[in-house]
Amino acid sequence: MWEASPLGGASGKPDADQKCAVRSYLLTALAIDGMSKKSGKSCYPVRKAPPQGVKFMSRKFDELIDRARQAQSKAYAPYSKFKVGAAILTEDGDIYSGCNVENSSYGLTICAERGALFKAISEGKRRFKSVVVFSDRLAYPCGACLQVLAEFSPEMEVCLASSKGELKKFNLRDLLPQPFAIGNEQ
Numbered sequence: 045m046w047e048a049s050p051l052g053g054a055s056g057k058p059d060a061d062q063k064c065a066v067r068s069y070l071l072t073a074l075a076i077d078g079m080s081k082k083s084g085k086s087c088y089p090v091r092k093a094p095p096q097g098v099k100f101m102s103r104k105f106d107e108l109i110d111r112a113r114q115a116q117s118k119a120y121a122p123y124s125k126f127k128v129g130a131a132i133l134t135e136d137g138d139i140y141s142g143c144n145v146e147n148s149s150y151g152l153t154i155c156a157e158r159g160a161l162f163k164a165i166s167e168g169k170r171r172f173k174s175v176v177v178f179s180d181r182l183a184y185p186c187g188a189c190l191q192v193l194a195e196f197s198p199e200m201e202v203c204l205a206s207s208k209g210e211l212k213k214f215n216l217r218d219l220l221p222q223p224f225a226i227g228n229e230q
């Protein structure tokens with residue numbers, strides 16, 4: 045299982061918040077895998093059942109988070125200093141990753157989510173189960189990325205993960221209930 049890193053406060057030892065965040069992540073991951081019903085006292089509530097409409101992944105989920113974390117280390121973000129990695133899981137089980145790539149002409153910057161998606165599309169993939177967005181704090185995909193993801197799989201799972209061990213999951217439909225589509229104009 046992926047472990048949050050680094051662990052260590054100013055003293056070099058994990059502080060209470062870090063322990064709490066990591067435990068929350070691990071407990072959530074265990075709940076996702078259905079391996080743990082009770083893991084002792086937690087500072088956060090453990091979600092035992094997925095929200096309606098969200099289909100949790102199983103073992104593949106750890107690999108997806110790890111690929112997103114690795115991609116974050118490749119991010120080119122000299123202007124915002126906000127590095128993001130993303131990994132997207134296709135319906136047939138393949139994973140493609142991407143990172144944000146900034147440019148001195150700011151408008152040319154591309155997000156990690158679209159980088160990963162475009163890589164998959166260019167390999168012939170069209171249907172997706174899940175995407176993990178990994179950064180140093182939980183960050184939601186921007187509207188442009190939500191729209192581009194919805195083009196292919198509007199019901200896919202969107203997972204936010206952080207280097208602090210935080211984790212949130214959504215259905216794309218909840219983040220973008222009304223994506224633009226030709227022919228859907230009111």
Ligand SMILES: [Zn+2]
Nearest residue numbers: 155185186189
């Ligand atoms: Zn974006």
